[in-house]
Amino acid sequence: MEATGRWEPAGRTGPSPAGATTARVVVVTGGKGGVGKSNFSLNFSLALCERGRRVLLVDGDSGLGSLDVLLGICPERHLGHVLRGSCSATDALVRAPLGLHLLAAASGLQALGDAAAEEVTRLGTALGSLSVAYDVCVLDAGAGLGPLVHALLAAASERIVVTTPEPTALADAYATCKAIIASEPRGETWLLINMAESAAEAEAAARGIVSVCRGYLAWSPRPLGWVPRDPRVCRSVREQRPFLLASEQGPAARAMRGVAAAFCSESPVERGPGLRDLLLSLVQRVGGAASGCQEVQARGLWRTPLPRGGARS
Ligand SMILES: Nc1ncnc2c1ncn2[C@@H]1O[C@H](COP(=O)(O)OP(=O)(O)OP(=O)(O)O)[C@@H](O)[C@H]1O
Ligand SMILES: [Mg+2]
Structure with a gap:
């Protein structure tokens, strides 16, 4: 069966969120490293651009950002400069193909995860002025569940949990x-x-996560779509050209367009806080999120037995 990227039956169709004043702020996460979060964030953003959306892509992967590398560019300015106040958010933007704007990751230790509260506040204020200019802000949060990722997940208006069908990835997604x-x-x-x-395989993986979540959490994420394993993705990474452009008719690219179409067909009921408020709320949450993680771990919820053939409960 050809990978359409959408679940069958296909997602609902509907109007794009016209007249919206703040961007849909979407945090891309997944728990496990290497499941394709950055490639997804970049190519999903480009697919949204193809659909006429104004998209800001933020590399929020603490100190290990890779979106500039995937694009084959070397930005002079990045998130670190905005955090330090040495340039405006607008001046740090990099223009990528299809009109996509990228805010590259802070390099080395000068990362969002290490930023002081006043630096994040400065970044939030700086980005606030930008948010009206975009329909969607996609933020690649990187792997793991550290305090910053935890806070980003809580503060976003939407989240996309990326996983592969492998049991280890499913367990981390859960x-x-x-x-x-x-x-x-x-x-x-x-x-x-x-x-x-x-x-x-994709449907079985999604069903597994949804049913385990429903069973143990009385809540579940909503399947958005799937992207097939496609050797063109690895090739495009080596060539430093997003696969949506390098192999535009390949299975992964076609699937990504289906995923973007499904996303655009949904008008979020709740707009969420917008970029500025998201980052400002991070300042308040990072401390609380860290202690929240410890509390959950202390209650033994992170490492409980893995149900047979499924994710961890
Ligand atoms: N659909 C796909 N088909 C084939 N290979 C893929 C696909 N998606 C991603 N990959 C491969 O997986 C590798 C890891 O992808 P990527 O860097 O996007 O993962 P990540 O989740 O962002 O990793 P990290 O957790 O380190 O940030 C890439 O080098 C790419 O070659
Ligand atoms: Mg990544």
Whole structure:
């Protein structure tokens, strides 16, 4: 079966969120490293651009950002400069293909995760002035469930949990879902299956996560779509050209367009806080999120037995 990227039956169709004043702020996460979050964030953003959306892509991966590398560019300015106040957010923007704007990751130790509260406040204020200019802000949060990722998940208006069908990735995606629900999130949480060998494998993986979440958390993420394993993705990474452009008719690119179409067909019920408020709320939450993580771990919720053939409960 050809990978359309959308679940069958296809997602609802509907108007794009016209007249919106703040961007849909979507945090891309997944728990496990290497499941394809950055490639997804970049190519999903480009697919949204193809659909006429104005998109800001922020590399929020603490000190390990890779979006500039995936694009084959070397930005002079990045998030670190905005955090330090040495340039405006507008001046730090990099123009990428299809009109996409990128705010590259802070390099080395000068990372969002290490930023002082006043630096994040400065960044929030700086980005606030930008948010009206975009329809969607996609933020690649990186792997793991540290305090910053935890806070981002809680503060976003929507989240996309990326996983592969492998049990280890599913277990980490489930742990991410548990962290999300513990933070009483607003707006939708989506599930994206990446590197699936077939529609059947992707559907089984999504069904597994959804049913374990429903069973143990009385809540579940909503399947957004899936992207097949496609060797063109690895090739495009080596060539430093997003696969949506380098292999535009390949299975992964076609699937990504289906995922973007499904996303655009949804008008979020709740707009969420917008970029500025998201970052400002981070300042308040990072301390609380860290202690929240410890509390959840102390209650033994992170490492409970893995149900047979499924994710961790
Ligand atoms: N759909 C796909 N088909 C084939 N390979 C893929 C696909 N998606 C991602 N990959 C491969 O997986 C590798 C890891 O992808 P990526 O860097 O996007 O993961 P990540 O989740 O962002 O990793 P990290 O947790 O380190 O930030 C890439 O080098 C790419 O080659
Ligand atoms: Mg990454």
